[in-house]
Amino acid sequence: MKFQLISAFQSNADSGYRLLPFRFGRLPDRPDEVLVTGDSGRFTFLSQADFLAFADHRLDPTTTRARDLEGLDLLHRGDRPIPLDRHAIAWRTRKAFLFDGPSLHIFVVTLRCHHSCRYCQVSRRAESDAGYDMDEATARAAVDRLFESPARQLTVEFQGGEPLLAFERIRGIVEDIAARNRSQRRTITFVLASTLHGVTDEQLAFFREHRFELSTSLDGPAALHDLNRPLPTRESHARTLAGVARARAALGADHVNALTTLTRASLAHPEAIVDHYIEQGFTSIFLRPLSPYGFARRGLARQGYATGEFMTFYRRALAHLIRRNLEGHALTEAYATLLLSSILTPFAHGYMDLRSPAGAGLGVLLYDYDGAVYPSDEARMLAAEGDRRFRMGSVHTPYRELLLSEPMQAILAAGLTEGLTGCADCVFQPYCGADPVDAYARQADVYGHRPSSAFCARQTAMFELLFGYLRDGDADVMRVFQSWVQRRAVAEIRGEPPEAIDAAA
Amino acid sequence: MRPHETPAEFRGVPERRLLKIVDGLTFARGDLTPEQCAWHSDRPGAPIPDLPWGAVLVAPVTGSYDADSQPRATDADARSDAPRNGVPQIRLARADAAAPGDVVELLPERNRLRTRYRRGANANTLFATERCNSYCLMCSQPPRRVDDDWRVNDMLEVIALLDRDVPELGISGGEPTLLGDGLVAILRACRDRLPDTPLHVLSNGRRFGTTALADAVAGLRHPRLTWGVPFYADVADVHDYVVQSAGAFDETLHGLLMMASKGLSFEIRVVLTAPTVARLPALADFIWRHLPAAVHVAFMGLEPIGFALANHDALWINPADMAEPLTRAVHHLANRGMAVSLYNLPLCVLPAALRPFARRSISDWKQRYLDTCDGCAVRARCAGFFEWVKPGWIPHGLHALNAAEVSET
Missing domain, CATH: 3.20.20.70 (Aldolase class I)
Known part of the structure; x- marks a missing residue:
């Protein structure tokens, strides 16, 4: 048998190539380049000339450029059948969360709280109010629903109000779940969202026993935090840090995280907020813009801000974070990490707000203190304001009926970016998600209207910012991004030179 | 390097067959019948247990056993150190061609013994x-x-x-x-x-x-x-x-x-x-x-x-x-x-950033080093070369690495 030359294995130039599904767009400051993304999230930048040749079937299929685009799953050379398996499996991998059903189960154990935060998105009640705690029968029924969901890995999150004000209910639920899980054998993570003010040693010992993740709120340095989170005693910041210190001592530092809420006052201090998290020994910061829900909407005129103002803040914060990471401070930004994971890995992510199909209901069930079941926290907020259209049923409604309820039909119809006007052909579609409840809350329409959507504006700006960094390809920035995505130290990541983009067609 | 095949003489072995080489310990720890095994004395002259062995290894023509070692008298009293009549015998050209734990193929028509599994080798x-x-x-x-x-x-x-x-x-x-x-x-x-x-x-x-x-x-x-x-x-x-x-x-x-x-x-x-x-x-x-x-x-x-x-x-x-x-x-x-x-890549021709990923990957029996490698500080960790490497297949820039370069790896 004689060996054959490579030309024997190439389709001839005349048979050309076929295009595989792709989307495209341009970054604001790079009008001569085109970002091209494939269905499974792989991407490349092409010069305008190359892009037009590619899309017009004018590329010579024997060139390196054509080979590169084939390797990226953007075209298929020759006249052999397109092997769909690799595309189907890559797509299935990114949508793997669909196989699990609801994995996040939120228990609102009380609406009572001792804070009166101006932007509070939770319909809180005063600490002494009666009738706003979850009762035992409701809790037991909610645990029935939890175990009806098929997911092998479950996260059980306790919210309020301030859930520590109903600690005995938390204890009862956790012990009920733990007892039933001896036969169910699910992997369960408990999360508590709390100010941690006044957390007791007994409570901490309990959280340690059940390996809780504690999540608290820290808005930045004391002046900013206390401005955002008023207590009659004006000592919220000090009490939060004291709670964090005690929680870390009891559970270990990696079990205590903090979230940042950003008010208008925060926007002037991106570096100070980042540095405060580093000083306080956190390894992650989540720079969340203000939520439009609940009581927060009433304060928007005073405390709210437009997407552009938020992005100005965020750009500075991210640049500062990158610098600090390169200096050896391992602090990730949670939202950027989430988006980068979606862009730079083949995997599904766990973030409910950025899924397609939507995470509401399909990934999350929320059990309110009064026994109502909602597909998300936002749906509960709407109900607290009198609009109960997303109430799926009660904790006594079987799981199957909850998932087939009318609110879920509406969410499913509007919860697929692949089919939404303004999303379906967006270059960032593979990385974004639909949240019909959010769309309804903001725009009174589950389908939403992308050109006037603040959510879309922010997502687009975030993707443009991150893809701008990826296009620049600075080796140090890429090391920081990979360290966030891979959850490793920057020092462990080796430099990766940027992909060369040949402007010549 | 020890060969895959070694010359051997056979007595009472009519056809090709597979046997496992055993000494007392290997046999005792294993689950095989004596018929599946070839007895390998740990010393020349040591007595052979009276079992129906598949074969018995006897001393090579030019023995490499230690000439001073003597059979123990008590054992010799009880048993014979020569195979009994009728027990198949294998006489190897080199004593080290087979060791307990090995699986060997007897090829009497060619007077060869082929090693099919070698205990202790880094690849089988x-x-x-x-x-x-x-x-x-x-x-x-x-x-x-x-x-x-x-x-x-x-x-x-x-x-x-x-x-x-x-x-x-x-x-x-x-x-x-x-x-x-x-x-x-x-x-x-x-x-x-x-x-x-x-x-x-x-x-x-x-x-x-x-x-x-x-x-x-x-x-x-x-x-x-x-x-x-x-x-x-x-x-x-x-x-x-x-x-x-x-x-x-x-x-x-x-x-x-x-x-x-x-x-x-x-x-x-x-x-x-x-x-x-x-x-x-x-x-x-x-x-x-x-x-x-x-x-x-x-x-x-x-x-x-x-x-x-x-x-x-x-x-x-x-x-x-x-x-x-x-x-x-x-x-x-x-x-x-x-x-x-x-x-299969020598450390010295790799960029320092790649050396931590290099493995000593070539099996013992087909691996060698070149004259250039004499005095190299990382020779023991290096893949070296295939035994049959020849001109045209030797990388440019081979050189012995010194201690300072080693610290980078």
Whole structure:
């Protein structure tokens, strides 16, 4: 048998190539380049000339450029059948969360709280109010629903109000779940969202026993935090840090995280907020813009801000974070990490707000203190304001009926970016998600209207910012991004030179 | 280096057969009958237990046993140190050609003894078949179209004689999956006899893409089975050219995806040749995006033997000329948490950034160093060269590394 030359294995130039599904767009400051993304999230930048040749079937299929685009799953050379398996499996991998059903189960154990935060998105009640705690029968029924969901890995999150004000209910639920899980054998993570003010040693010992993740709120340095989170005693910041210190001592530092809420006052201090998290020994910061829900909407005129103002803040914060990471401070930004994971890995992510199909209901069930079941926290907020259209049923409604309820039909119809006007052909579609409840809350329409959507504006700006960094390809920035995505130290990541983009067609 | 085959004289061995070499300890710890074993005295003149051995090893013509050692008197009183009449005998040309724990094949018609398994070697491989459905430019074991299904039973016989604590075992060919159900039977035998032994099967994976093999193998639930699958490019024409088979890329990729979806463990093996080097970074990203379940990615220097010799000009590339794309590919995968190794490449011709990934990968019996290597500080960690390396296959820039360079690795 004689060996054959490579030309024997190439389709001839005349048979050309076929295009595989792709989307495209341009970054604001790079009008001569085109970002091209494939269905499974792989991407490349092409010069305008190359892009037009590619899309017009004018590329010579024997060139390196054509080979590169084939390797990226953007075209298929020759006249052999397109092997769909690799595309189907890559797509299935990114949508793997669909196989699990609801994995996040939120228990609102009380609406009572001792804070009166101006932007509070939770319909809180005063600490002494009666009738706003979850009762035992409701809790037991909610645990029935939890175990009806098929997911092998479950996260059980306790919210309020301030859930520590109903600690005995938390204890009862956790012990009920733990007892039933001896036969169910699910992997369960408990999360508590709390100010941690006044957390007791007994409570901490309990959280340690059940390996809780504690999540608290820290808005930045004391002046900013206390401005955002008023207590009659004006000592919220000090009490939060004291709670964090005690929680870390009891559970270990990696079990205590903090979230940042950003008010208008925060926007002037991106570096100070980042540095405060580093000083306080956190390894992650989540720079969340203000939520439009609940009581927060009433304060928007005073405390709210437009997407552009938020992005100005965020750009500075991210640049500062990158610098600090390169200096050896391992602090990730949670939202950027989430988006980068979606862009730079083949995997599904766990973030409910950025899924397609939507995470509401399909990934999350929320059990309110009064026994109502909602597909998300936002749906509960709407109900607290009198609009109960997303109430799926009660904790006594079987799981199957909850998932087939009318609110879920509406969410499913509007919860697929692949089919939404303004999303379906967006270059960032593979990385974004639909949240019909959010769309309804903001725009009174589950389908939403992308050109006037603040959510879309922010997502687009975030993707443009991150893809701008990826296009620049600075080796140090890429090391920081990979360290966030891979959850490793920057020092462990080796430099990766940027992909060369040949402007010549 | 000890040979695979060694001259031997046989008495009372009419035909080819497989036996396990045992001494007292090996026999006592094993589960074999005396008929399956060849008795190997630990000293010349030591008494031979009175059991129906398959054969007895007797001292070589030019003995290399210690001349001072003496049989113990008490044993000698009880038993004879000479094989009884009628017990088959093996007389080796070299005493060290067989040792307890080895599995040997007696070839009386050729007066040879072939070692099929060597206890303590850093690699032991079962040879599955000479047939292959690819025809790789650099094949080290050029395939032949022969009917060698007899090898299935032969391998099952070898497996039955192996120590139960074999540290690792390989199966290669040819293309083992061409044995079909025969291969499944072999994997089942390994699972049952050697459940704790990592088993590594080299396969091009194509039949995982075209048959129900993935289901059959997944059904075995072998706890330590890994498939080593060669994969050379992110695009079909480069891969198909290297393996000289149109359509092979699609079949292998489909096979790998089947393995991943059935939960089978696989590693990807990329042989570094002139036609594949340019696309290594693209291949690395393709692997990360489509095959992140790979437990290991090995980039391998060429073995100058077999078809490679005929295709030297098409294949050969100096390590220095692949440094840039190879470094990118290795770092791309390692940064993303994938296990990466470099095989068959001397440390001194690799960039310092790649040396931590280099392994001493060449099996004992076919590995050597060159004169240049004298005095090298990392020689003991270096892959060195294949025994049969020859001019035209030796990288430019070989040099002994000094202690300062070693600290970088």
